[in-house]
Amino acid sequence: MRKNELAVRAYDELNKLYPDASCSLDLDDPYFFLVRAILSAQCTDVRVNKTVIDLKKVVDSSDAILKLGEERLSEIIKPCGLYKAKAKNIIKTTVIYNEKWNRTIPQDIDELVSCPGIGRKIGNLLLGELYGIPALVVDTHFKRVAKRLGLTKSDDPATVEKDVCKVSDPSMWIRMGHLFVTFGRNICDARSPKCEICPLSDVCKGKKK
Ligand code: SF4
Known part of the structure; x- marks a missing residue:
């Protein structure tokens, strides 16, 4: 099966399996969505959402986060892990958000990734979820599923993104991210995939023997 046919087949099957698949980070406000995206590194979305509920009891805006300061912020976001680095990133990003971006998330991936603390994964997530701009979010689940299926040979997220984008229509990208992640969490598990x-399984190159 050609890779573009495989991508369509995977999309259609997973779309049937997970009609409600969507981003599991809460999206109440673009700035706090950006904060959630930074907090989500190596942390579950459930924990991130819960932590931001606690954070929003103390601050309600980007200005308030800057006033709160890095140390106090790091205490509140501690449950998300890597809290010192994440607090630093949130503060740095918030300064750029306020001063350079005029309190608006840019609609341009190059501008987004020019900000320390925002990589392609977060940048693409912001474009897709906030603006509906076709963008593929490659996280650890996506990478694993794409490689097992044979859509890429790479483990490098940027190369996986390029490989999958090459063989799929832009209209598929945002939803494909949600579908592969849900599938990776539920069936195509890292340690014991339920092949x-x-x-x-009839088209998968990485099927368990
Ligand atoms: S057959 Fe197994 S390895 Fe392949 S996509 Fe399905 S669950 Fe994952």
């Missing part, structure tokens, strides 16, 4: 119940 016996997988709807893609």
Whole structure:
């Protein structure tokens, strides 16, 4: 099967399996969505959402975060792990958000990734979720599923993104991210993939023998 056909097949099967798949980070406000995205590194979305509920009891804006300061912020976001680095990133990003971006998230990936603390994963997440701009979010689940299926040979997220984008239509990208992540969490598990119940087992190159 050609890679573009494989991408469509995977998309269609997973779309049937997970009709409600969506981003699991709360999206109440673009700035706090950006904060959640930074907090989500190596942390579950459930924990991030809960932590931001606690954070928003103390601050309600980017200005208030800067006033709060790095040390106090790091105490509040501690449950998300890597809290010192994340607090530093949130403060640096907030200064850019306020001063350079005029309190608006840019709609341009190059501008987004020019900000320390924002990589392609977060940048693409912001473009897709905030603006509906076609963008593929490659996280650890996406990378694993794409490689097992045979859509890429790479482990490098930027190369995986390029490989998958090359063989799929832009209209698929945002939803494909949600579908692959949900599938990776539920069936195509890192340690024990449930190949016996997988709807893609007939076309998967990485199927468990
Ligand atoms: S067959 Fe197994 S390895 Fe392949 S996509 Fe399905 S669950 Fe993942």
